[in-house]
Amino acid sequence: MDDLLQADQHELDPLELQVVSFFVDGVRVLGLPRSIGEIYGLLFISQTPLSLDDLVQRLHISKGSASQGLRMLKSLGAVREAEGGAERRTYYEPAIELKRLAGGFIREQIRPHLESGKTKINRLAETTRDIDDPARRKFLSERVERLETWMRSGGRVLPVLQKLLGQ
């Protein structure tokens, strides 16, 4: 490997393109950036684990995007580092169990918002208590009560969701 050009990092074939575009659309629904979909999509359809550099070359994205994308995918539990290869560089493979994917998304993207929502509602309840006009105060506390009910429902739904998606 000296006077030989780097083994051809060819373009994505049509099927790979189809899969990548499927996941690009998929992650957009979830509100995640496109590069996340590209990276996960290519890993999903690859028979062997890929390195950061493979992703950069085959997807034509920057090292920065690939690095940040992998970080997020790891935090979501959607990719893991492949075992074995005693190489220096690390190779990644996708998690493909829906349970794990949904679990990670719920944990990282949904729960935090639910929590901060509850906090805000508590502050809202306080503000409401200070309202002078009794009629207005009554109306407001009914609405706050309604929000609390929503949050409780949300909290009850997530575990069920996870169970259902866990097959």
Added chain:
Amino acid sequence: MDDLLQADQHELDPLELQVVSFFVDGVRVLGLPRSIGEIYGLLFISQTPLSLDDLVQRLHISKGSASQGLRMLKSLGAVREAEGGAERRTYYEPAIELKRLAGGFIREQIRPHLESGKTKINRLAETTRDIDDPARRKFLSERVERLETWMRSGGRVLPVLQKLLGQ
């Protein structure tokens, strides 16, 4: 109402601001534009139905935003036109039953994506059948099979979700 200035469309009071900001955050999680949260938030905390013009004045948003926002909220089933007022202009009030809100969101924002996802997976299955190398084809059809399983799970989860949120 002649030499009298238009009754003061005052600024949002602190509580209203809190509620609006709560919903602004809420809709962002759902991937909807901020103005949707502002409009719904103000309606949610208002004791009387509000007109498009009320929203423009109190939220300092453009007529265009208010019009488009109301259209989307109507399509989601999150606001409805108030009955009664024999006025020319229409007044809006919020739907506050979680069931209705979740139902609208699922119908308008989730189902369409699930459907188009299924279509794409079908195309993917076709492309896979044309692959020459048997080992590669086997691997790919396992992955496509996996995607189909995901979609089935998704389809099964939505009705349960709706039921749970319907109290």
Added chain:
DNA sequence: CACATTGTTCATTTTTGTTTGAACTAACTG
């Protein structure tokens, strides 16, 4: 019908969020 009021549409501007790439740290290697 001239005028006013209510609401919609859509090209342009603004805002927001994502990607890039150069500078950097860390870890191996001859």
Added chain:
DNA sequence: CAGTTAGTTCAAACAAAAATGAACAATGTG
């Protein structure tokens, strides 16, 4: 340890999405 390779960080460039506001129906009113 000088040089190479792997990966991270973050300010700046860029792209996508949302908001604006002027032009435009549509409908009511004297």
